[in-house]
Amino acid sequence: RKEVEQDPGPFNVPEGATVAFNCTYSNSASQSFFWYRQDCRKEPKLLMSVYSSGNEDGRFTAQLNRASQYISLLIRDSKLSDSATYLCVVTSTSGTYKYIFGTGTRLKVLA
Amino acid sequence: DTAVSQTPKYLVTQMGNDKSIKCEQNLGHDTMYWYKQDSKKFLKIMFSYNNKELIINETVPNRFSPKSPDKAHLNLHINSLELGDSAVYFCASSPTGTGMEGYTFGSGTRLTVV
Numbered sequence: 001r002k003e004v005e006q007d008p009g010p011f012n013v014p015e016g017a018t019v020a021f022n023c024t025y026s027n028s029a030s031q032s033f034f035w036y037r038q039d040c041r042k043e044p045k046l047l048m049s050v051y052s053s054g055n056e057d058g059r060f061t062a063q064l065n066r067a068s069q070y071i072s073l074l075i076r077d078s079k080l081s082d083s084a085t086y087l088c089v090v091t092s093t094s095g096t097y098k099y100i101f102g103t104g105t106r107l108k109v110l111a
Numbered sequence: 112d113t114a115v116s117q118t119p120k121y122l123v124t125q126m127g128n129d130k131s132i133k134c135e136q137n138l139g140h141d142t143m144y145w146y147k148q149d150s151k152k153f154l155k156i157m158f159s160y161n162n163k164e165l166i167i168n169e170t171v172p173n174r175f176s177p178k179s180p181d182k183a184h185l186n187l188h189i190n191s192l193e194l195g196d197s198a199v200y201f202c203a204s205s206p207t208g209t210g211m212e213g214y215t216f217g218s219g220t221r222l223t224v225v
Contacts, residue, residue, distance in 0.1 A: 032210050043201055044154070046213035085152065097210030098167055101154040 006102035021105045023088030024070045032091035078109045117217035134202030142208030143185040148199040
């Protein structure tokens with residue numbers, strides 16, 4: 001089983017739709033979780049951290065479910081500019097801290 | 112003002128050559144990283160340095176040698192390049208390397224070995 005797994009998509013949604021992605025992780029001791037966004041041929045950029053109590057940033061909501069070992073990202077009122085690959089990141093706790101990336105979920109918002 | 116800058120942006124070279132990629136950050140961060148993103152878009156850590164000290168060295172061929180002359184710079188030298196080394200290499204930095212904070216990535220170096 002991969003350490004961090006995501007549905008690769010693509011998720012094709014119309015503008016204005018609500019879309020949600022999940023990401024599962026295998027290490028129950030993981031402490032830190034993030035969502036990154038990567039545009040085509042660009043570097044990953046931090047979208048938001050994921051806190052235990054869940055957190056919201058504008059149209060974006062991130063949730064953590066420790067019991068089932070997954071994190072989620074909800075995007076409301078999708079914009080064309082939201083089209084990108086969304087990368088889930090979990091911090092490994094075995095030895096030195098390091099990011100473990102998921103393979104990403106591709107989102108295409110259609111006009 | 113670029114926070115994490117890598118050079119070159121593109122690198123096309125023949126098999127067997129030796130090449131270097133440079134990375135510099137002006138954020139005052141303590142920790143820097145090299146990641147490799149392959150053709151399937153999977154990002155995998157290669158190395159990490161904290162204040163010039165190597166702290167992560169994943170299972171990477173020893174043809175790859177990182178060097179950190181100071182905490183603002185982390186360079187990657189690759190000997191005897193192979194076709195399988197073709198990928199995008201991203202440098203990143205974080206404030207402390209505790210895993211609790213976000214990383215800032217450079218724009219990547221697209222390496223093509225022919």
